[in-house]
Amino acid sequence: MxxxxxxxxxxxxxxxxxxxxxxxxxxxxxxxxxxxxxxxxxSVGELLADVATSRFSGDVVVPDTGSLRGDLQRWAADVATDLADPDVLALMRATLGAGGEQGACACRGDREDQLAAMIEREKARGGTAPTVERTADALLGPLYYRAIFTGEPGSPDWARGLVDLLLPG
Amino acid sequence: MxxxxxxxxxxxxxxxxxxxxxxxxxxxxxxxxxxxxxxxxxSVGELLADVATSRFSGDVVVPDTGSLRGDLQRWAADVATDLADPDVLALMRATLGAGGEQGACACRGDREDQLAAMIEREKARGGTAPTVERTADALLGPLYYRAIFTGEPGSPDWARGLVDLLLPG
DNA sequence: AAGCTAACGCAACGATCTGTGCGTTCGTGC
DNA sequence: GCACGAACGCACAGATCGTTGCGTTAGCTT
The missing domain is CATH 1.10.10 (Arc Repressor Mutant, subunit A)
Known part of the structure; x- marks a missing residue:
């Protein structure tokens, strides 16, 4: 039901x-x-927030490629593919409009948690990694901005390129 | 009227x-x-798109500090201050929800044009500058993402820091 | 097995929204 | 000066929405 x-x-x-x-x-x-x-x-707002929470939580599995760069590239490409779906876009826009603050946060789902998990794993390996905040700025920011505010969501390749701009080398 | x-x-x-x-x-x-x-x-959607277009066009003047870094820092801080206004946030969320694609683009206003102007000016000076696309990814992306999707819009200082991450050195 | 609580279907009411037709006013051009 | 068109105010009607109260059913506890 x-x-x-x-x-x-x-x-x-x-x-x-x-x-x-x-x-x-x-x-x-x-x-x-x-x-x-x-x-x-x-209200419609709370219903949309509920739908958004279900939709944006647990739909992208955290990859484990052995390196932070590989993890982030794969994850960014997955998110870009997800955001390229017009239905997902419509859900996010409607939730933002009707769900207020609660709806807005629901659209993020657990994506920052996923970033934190990958960064934590890299640190456990003994490597260095940027902060979650900076990683969110460099990846989630452009991904969501392009999807929501421009008519052209980013391609998976473009998303992978964002990781290269974030990580040194 | x-x-x-x-x-x-x-x-x-x-x-x-x-x-x-x-x-x-x-x-x-x-x-x-x-x-x-x-x-x-x-409809409400078209009305909101109209209001958003008026609100987000021409409200931020393109600074001219003599260097691309200074221009971008000042501009990013201005945009961050603008996006920290709860009324602006409410307008953007409502427009996104009801205005569809048209409303979403209205929220960008002429901000990418302003970026292009600053970059063009740097090139006219003989300097080098990243592309408009990459600059939008590094600045507009995080600025808008934090404002819309998180409850904590970025501070002007944080916005200036984004410029340092974008430009080498 | 009996009782109880929560959840859902159902019908009806009041309030609000959306759209139309008509009259009036203001500005423009001949 | 006069005709014309665009824009607005006004009243009205159809449709839809949000809400309440009641009856019924399913599932769980004792």
């Missing part, structure tokens, strides 16, 4: 409904009653 | 109305009739 609602939201977003993404519309598509949605989520 | 509507939109956004930003609400605040807004803009 929760799964049906989530699927209905993603389907409606994929159909360019724009501001037509309302509780009754989602309920009709999911085959449940609008009352249930009002009770469980209360 | 157009100015009154724009002011009404910004006021309502500053009041955390959330999804209560509707055409009738804006019309009542601006002292005009909703019919006029429906005819001129058609």
């Amino acid at each position: 929760r799964a049906a609602v989530h699927r209905a939201v993603e389907e409606l977003l994929a159909e360019e409904v724009g501001d037509g993404l309302t509780i009754p519309a989602v309920a009709a598509r999911a085959g449940v009653h609008a009352t249930t949605l009002y009770r469980r989520w209360g | 157009r100015a009154a509507v724009h002011r009404a939109v910004e006021e309502l956004l500053a009041e955390e109305v959330g999804d209560g930003l509707t055409i009738p609400a804006v019309a009542a605040r601006a002292g005009v009739h909703a019919t006029t807004l429906y005819r001129r803009w058609g």
